[in-house]
Structure formats: C-alpha cells, structure tokens
Amino acid sequence: MGHACYRIFLKTVPYIMNKPEVIGKEGLNRLIQILTGMGYQVIGPTVRDEAIVYDSVHSIEDLPAGWTDEQEGGTYRLKKRSDEALFGYTLGPHSWKQFLHPPERRLWQAQKDSLGFDIVPEKLNNIKYAFLGVRSCELHAIAIQDKVFIQSPHTDLHYQSLRQNALFVAVNCGQAGNTCFCVSMQTGPKVEMGYDLVLTEILDDECHTFLISAGSDAGKTILKAVEAKPAGENEVKRAEEIIANTANQMGRTMATENIKELLYENVEHPAWEKIAGRCLSCANCTMVCPTCFCSTVEDVTDITGDHAERWQKWDSCFTMDFSSIHGGAVRNSTQSRYRQWMTHKLASWQDQFDTSGCVGCGRCITWCPVGIDLTREVAVIRESQPDQAGKLSGSGGQNENS
Amino acid sequence: MANSSKPKVAVWKFASCDGCQLSLLDCEDELLAITQEIKIANFPEASRAVIKGPYDLSLVEGSITTPHDMTRIQEIRRLSKVLITIGACATSGGIQALRNFKDINEFISIVYASPEFISTLDKSTPISTHVKVDFELRGCPINKMQLVEVISAFLSNRKPNTPEHSTCVECKRKGTVCVMVGKGTMCLGPVTHAGCDALCPTYNRGCYGCFGPKENPNTDSLAKWLISNGKTSDEMVRAFRSFNAGSDAFCKESQVNEEKD
Structure with a gap:
C-alpha cells in the first residue's frame, strides 16, 4: 500500500511525545507574539472574501x-457557529503549498552584455514561516x-530553504467537513507527525x-516560553474524544484497497468518457490540491531583447499546453x-513516490x-468490476451517515 | 537598432471601438521603449504620418462587417509579413456579432433614417474568416501587458506567452477565492481563455468571458451546472452572447440554450 512511506517518515523523524499542557486564548495569543518575536512570519x-x-x-x-x-x-459557504471557536472550520480553498511552492517564482534573469549575457541567479528566500492551524x-x-x-535526485533548493526554516503549529480537527475523507487515506484527523507544536481546541460550557x-525540540523550547499549565486527565480525555468524534464524521469515504491495480486495469473504462462530459478541464482541482506539484517555465524577454527572465508557474495536467x-x-x-490526473494521484504516484498522492x-x-x-468516480469504477460487485458496495462516494 | 532596420509596424482598424489599439498608447511606461524598437508606419490614433507598405507587422483591430472591409483586409494581408489580430472583434466578431443571430435588414430599417445608404454584411466575422492570421491576441479589450509581450515576442522571434488555459488558473495563482464555489456567483471563468489576470473575480464579480473560449471549453457542462443551481436558459443565452458571441463555442452554447428557453 502507498502509505508505507508514512511509516518510514515516522521512523526517521523521532517525535518525542511530551506531556500535554493547557493554554487559554491569551496563551495562544502569547504563542503568536513569541513566534513573531523569534522572527517568524x-x-x-483568517476570514477574507467569505472564506x-x-x-x-x-x-x-x-x-x-x-x-x-x-x-x-x-459549494463552500461560511457559516456562523454558536460558539467562539478559533479553529472551528474544516479546510479553506488554500493550502500551505502557496507559501512553500509559490504559484509564480522567478528562477533567474539574464542580461545581455558585449561578450554575450550574464546570468543572475535568484537568491534563496530565507523567510521564516510559522504556520498556525x-x-x-x-x-x-x-x-x-x-x-x-x-x-x-533534483532537490528544489528554494522549497528546501523555505521548508527547513518553517515551523508548524498543527491543530487536531474538531470537526470533519462533508468532503473530508482523511480517515480513508490514513492521514488524519489526529496529528501524528511533522509538527513542532500541536493544539486541540476544547470548548466546553464556559471553558x-x-x-x-x-513534537520537536524547537516546539519544546517555544512551549516553555508560552508558560502553559500541565493538562489534567479530563482535558486529555476530552481532546481524544474530540478527535475520535471527528474521525466518525467524515463526509466521504474512499476504498483504497488495491486502488492502483484497479485504476491500471481500467484505463479504457467507460467512466472516463462520462466524467469528461462534466469535467471543465479548468484545472481548479490541481491548483487546490495540496500535493499537486506541477509547474511550467516561461521565458520572457523585454522589448529591447537585452533582458530575459525565466519564471516558474503552477501548471496543471488539465491544460493542453501541459502535454504539448x-x-x-x-x-x-x-x-x-x-484519467491522467486521477490515475497519477491514486495509482502511479505510488510507483513514483511510494505513497498515494491523495491525503483526503x-x-x-x-x-x-x-x-x-473523485471518491465517487473511483467507486463507479470499483463497483463495475465483476469480482467487486456486492463485496464493496457502499464504499466510496458520500457517506450515508453524514 | 538603426532606424532603417527597425521593423515597420502598422495598426489597422475595422468594426470596433478603438479600445484595443488605444491599449498600445496605454503602455505608458513601455511606450518609449516600444517606439525605440519599432517604426510606427501607420497608426492614425497616434500620428497622421503614414509610411507606405509593405509592413513587417500589422496589428489588426475590429471585425469585418461591410463589403468594403472585405476587400480592405485582403490588401492589408498582402502588404503584411506578419498579421496579428488584437481583441475580441478581430478574433471572434465582437459584440457586433450579435447581429449574426438576427435579421440585419430589420436592424437597418429601425436604426437608420435612410436605410438605402447603408451597405453592410449580414454577419460580423473575425479577420481569420477572410485571411490567414499569424496570431490572435484575445480580450475585450486586450490586456496591454499581453500586447507588450506579443510585440516583444515578435521582435525576439519567439512564441508569445499567452496561455490558452482557463481564467481559473489565474485566479488560483493569485489566491483569489473562487466566486462561483464560494458565493454561487455565475462565472464563465472555467470556460474562458486566460489573459486578463482574472480581473473580475479579483473584484468579486463573475467572469464575463471577455477573452473568449479557452482551449477545449466544456460550455455544455458549465451551463447545465449553472441551470441546476438556479440560473435560467435565458441567462445562459445572455452570458454566452456578449463580446465573444461569434466564437464557435459560445455561439453554439447560446443557441442550445435559446432553443430550450
């Protein structure tokens, strides 16, 4: 299965499980101030444009x-909650990739001189991001x-620099959305890897x-400065309940069993043509996907032809140019x-990177x-398999309990 | 570059509002640099001085709507090494292609006091219907930065960077929240050619399709989705029948919805 990589990742990055502590809203505010004081952006x-x-x-x-x-x-609509939860939403339109793998980036410039031209490389961005939530x-x-x-074999030095400087303050999900299926992909909702600090928001009565x-030495040092109180048994138990409750709320499920073989065996399935009747090939899915990484390079010259630049821009396998x-x-x-997108995401990604490309x-x-x-489309193909009919019916697509 | 070796550029106008050719004069910061690199040989909006052809590059604005223009475009093509159309009129017939869906004689009889003096065609057609076009720059109006890019590409003998993908890609790269998914605003972005840097969605409006259809546009799916979410067939006719009403994809979609209405 594609999730083997996560186990490898967990092994190589030791997460010291520290005793949980508790902070209030003012403590969270202090955390933001401490991070800012340490030079993190x-x-x-935050709410903008109704999202x-x-x-x-x-x-x-x-x-x-x-x-x-x-x-x-x-569809996506913001709604008011009955409480003042700070992380009471699921996921917005953006992912963190817009910071670590920016949509548009200049790779280098060239300036014509008497002998030929000079290449001016782009400096590495040494900004320190602290990602909260x-x-x-x-x-x-x-x-x-x-x-x-x-x-x-081809390390992206810009990504590497931003990534190594970044700090992650994770949040356990307090609720799942209608389009969430992290449980199927074994990627959540509980934060178990890749974080410096992890929060669980607890809203009970007046509290x-x-x-x-x-989850890291850096996180430990920051946590000390935040001056949190040791957590009581009740709070730890409550947090576990919240995460377990979220896990039971998934709006979607995806049966991942033998998904690679399933898609490889169905490259000529009639489902593809049906999807194409609805698909706009607009590229939105790839742009919002937090793992899609494709980009194109554009060379531009100015009007004199003396100055040239090479830009990297997010691209998508849904455009004609992509495969030109x-x-x-x-x-x-x-x-x-x-077919290319879904088969890559769920199947050939496993061959290429030893993991699924989908995190649900x-x-x-x-x-x-x-x-x-895509959960529905996978289910359509799966349900049409002669040996699968009945066996896996009900898996995939919208969860009837939601 | 020595004056004599500068490429001779001519700007031509057909049925249009002049907005696209004025984009050239709008290139304030780049205008001086442009005039250093090219010789403006014919551009009535900028200068009365006219240099005789042939021309290295002709920028053509406007659609063909009269018998006289049908002959004029042939002559311009003959005089031009490279012919690039600028804007929705020249590329798909413009807003005046709305005439294509009605009887032109009725318009003439209603609008003009002496219809007998009017010599016009029953359809507004893009330049490419009449002559070979080397490159089409989209937009109503064109994006002046794309115009600079096209001229720069012409001067460097390279392909211009004017992607044919959807406007959505521009929204997403900018971080604009999708107005269609996020607010239910009618938006033609998913079927519209990029180039405006997603101007309207950036200001919370749906895309009006000013740049015409993108490559591989699935207008049928978009219209069906919008109708299933409360829009009417009549709204679809109006949405697809604007500045690029004459483009194949938008024309067809508007006709399908007109029949339903």
Whole structure:
C-alpha cells in the first residue's frame, strides 16, 4: 500500500511525545507574539472574501472566531457557529503549498552584455514561516511534497530553504467537513507527525482552552516560553474524544484497497468518457490540491531583447499546453487528462513516490466548479468490476451517515 | 537598432471601438521603449504620418462587417509579413456579432433614417474568416501587458506567452477565492481563455468571458451546472452572447440554450 512511506517518515523523524499542557486564548495569543518575536512570519487562518484563507496573523484577533464552513461538491459557504471557536472550520480553498511552492517564482534573469549575457541567479528566500492551524492531512501533504522536492535526485533548493526554516503549529480537527475523507487515506484527523507544536481546541460550557504539546525540540523550547499549565486527565480525555468524534464524521469515504491495480486495469473504462462530459478541464482541482506539484517555465524577454527572465508557474495536467511536445499535445481530450490526473494521484504516484498522492482533504471536490467527486468516480469504477460487485458496495462516494 | 532596420509596424482598424489599439498608447511606461524598437508606419490614433507598405507587422483591430472591409483586409494581408489580430472583434466578431443571430435588414430599417445608404454584411466575422492570421491576441479589450509581450515576442522571434488555459488558473495563482464555489456567483471563468489576470473575480464579480473560449471549453457542462443551481436558459443565452458571441463555442452554447428557453 502507498502509505508505507508514512511509516518510514515516522521512523526517521523521532517525535518525542511530551506531556500535554493547557493554554487559554491569551496563551495562544502569547504563542503568536513569541513566534513573531523569534522572527517568524506567522501565517494562519483568517476570514477574507467569505472564506477562510491562510494569511498573515498578528494576534488571535485575526483568527476566524465563531466561523465555520459548509462544503459540498462545488459549494463552500461560511457559516456562523454558536460558539467562539478559533479553529472551528474544516479546510479553506488554500493550502500551505502557496507559501512553500509559490504559484509564480522567478528562477533567474539574464542580461545581455558585449561578450554575450550574464546570468543572475535568484537568491534563496530565507523567510521564516510559522504556520498556525495546520491540519493532519495538510502535514501529510507537505511530507509528500518533501518527497517530490527534497528527497529526489533534483532537490528544489528554494522549497528546501523555505521548508527547513518553517515551523508548524498543527491543530487536531474538531470537526470533519462533508468532503473530508482523511480517515480513508490514513492521514488524519489526529496529528501524528511533522509538527513542532500541536493544539486541540476544547470548548466546553464556559471553558475555552487548548491542549498543547510539542513534537520537536524547537516546539519544546517555544512551549516553555508560552508558560502553559500541565493538562489534567479530563482535558486529555476530552481532546481524544474530540478527535475520535471527528474521525466518525467524515463526509466521504474512499476504498483504497488495491486502488492502483484497479485504476491500471481500467484505463479504457467507460467512466472516463462520462466524467469528461462534466469535467471543465479548468484545472481548479490541481491548483487546490495540496500535493499537486506541477509547474511550467516561461521565458520572457523585454522589448529591447537585452533582458530575459525565466519564471516558474503552477501548471496543471488539465491544460493542453501541459502535454504539448513536438507535433502537438499528447492528451488532447478531457477524458485523457482526467484519467491522467486521477490515475497519477491514486495509482502511479505510488510507483513514483511510494505513497498515494491523495491525503483526503476533499479540496478537489469542493472547489471543482461542477462538483466532480473523485471518491465517487473511483467507486463507479470499483463497483463495475465483476469480482467487486456486492463485496464493496457502499464504499466510496458520500457517506450515508453524514 | 538603426532606424532603417527597425521593423515597420502598422495598426489597422475595422468594426470596433478603438479600445484595443488605444491599449498600445496605454503602455505608458513601455511606450518609449516600444517606439525605440519599432517604426510606427501607420497608426492614425497616434500620428497622421503614414509610411507606405509593405509592413513587417500589422496589428489588426475590429471585425469585418461591410463589403468594403472585405476587400480592405485582403490588401492589408498582402502588404503584411506578419498579421496579428488584437481583441475580441478581430478574433471572434465582437459584440457586433450579435447581429449574426438576427435579421440585419430589420436592424437597418429601425436604426437608420435612410436605410438605402447603408451597405453592410449580414454577419460580423473575425479577420481569420477572410485571411490567414499569424496570431490572435484575445480580450475585450486586450490586456496591454499581453500586447507588450506579443510585440516583444515578435521582435525576439519567439512564441508569445499567452496561455490558452482557463481564467481559473489565474485566479488560483493569485489566491483569489473562487466566486462561483464560494458565493454561487455565475462565472464563465472555467470556460474562458486566460489573459486578463482574472480581473473580475479579483473584484468579486463573475467572469464575463471577455477573452473568449479557452482551449477545449466544456460550455455544455458549465451551463447545465449553472441551470441546476438556479440560473435560467435565458441567462445562459445572455452570458454566452456578449463580446465573444461569434466564437464557435459560445455561439453554439447560446443557441442550445435559446432553443430550450
């Protein structure tokens, strides 16, 4: 199975399970101030344009207090909660990849001189990000991008620099969204790897606290400065209940058993053509996906022709240009593009990176303008298999209990 | 570059509002650099001085709507080494292609006091219907930075970077929250050619499709989704029948919805 990599990752990165402690809202605010004081640019959830997006956060006042989201295939709406939860939403349209793997980046410049031209390389960005509110599925997505950009023969030095400087303050999900399926992908909802600090928000009666524990030496040092109180047994138990409750709320499920073989054996399945009837090949799913990493390079010259620049920009396997080689595009039809994306994400990704490319965040479902649901599409193919009929019926697609 | 070796560039106007060719004059910061590299040989909006052809590059704005223009474009093509159309009119017939869906004689009889003086065609057509076009720059109006890019690419003998993918890609790269998914706003972004840097969604409006259809546009799926979410067929007709009403994909989609209505 593709999730073997996570086990390897866990082995190589020892997470010292520290005794959980407790902070209040003021403690969380102190944490933000401490991180800012340490030279981190704190990025966390905030409300903008009727959505929860990741942006600069200066105090807890910037966090989306009392907001949650309702999601379905092709729709996302912010809703008011009955409490003042700061992390009471599921996931917004953005992922952390926009910071670690920016949508547009200049790679180098060239200036013409009398002898030829001078290459001016781009300096590494040494900004220190502290990401606040990172969910378990998102940490898994970052671990996958690490494999692509760092643990590969062609290390992306810019990504590596940003990644190594970054600090992760994770949050255990207090609720699951309608398009969530991290349980199926074994990527959540409990934060178990890749974090420096982890929070669980506890809202009971008059009490609004956060269970906090460190997952790294850096996290330990910061936690000391936050001056948290030791957690009581009740708080630890409550936090476990919250996470278990979230795990039971998944809006979607995906049967991952033999998924690689299933997709490889069905490259000519009629489902692809049907999906192509709905798919807009607009590329939204790939742009919102926290693991999709494809980019294109564009060379530009100025009007004089003396100055040239090479830019890297997010690209998508849903565009015609993406597969254009000498003689034209290899994947002209939407059918071939959707098949490429889903088969890569769920099957050939396993061959390439020893992991699934999907973390079950559900963004591709929510942010597809016409609500195409990959869990449903996998289920359609699975249910059509002669030996699978009946055996796995009910798996995949929307959870009937939600 | 010596004056004599500068490429001669001509700007031509057909049925249009002049907005696209004025984009050239809008290139304030780059305008001086542009005029250093090219020789403006014919550009009535900028200068009365006209240099005779042939021309290295012709920028053509506007659609073909009269018999006279049908002959004029042939002559321009003959005089131009490279012919690039600029804007929705030249590329898909423009807003005036709305005439294509009605009887032109009725318009003439209603609008003009002396219809007998009017000599016009029953359809507004893009330049490519009449002559070979080397490159089409989309937009109503065109994006001036894309125009600078196209001229720079022409001067460097390279392909211009004007991707044919959806406007959604621009929204996502900018971090704009999808107005369609996030608010239920009608948006043509998923079927519209990029180039405007997702101007309208950035200001909380749906995309109006000013840059025309993207490559591989699935207008059928988008229209069906919008209708299943409360829009009407009539709204679809209006959405697809604007600046790029004459483009194949938008024209077809508007007709399908008109029949349903």
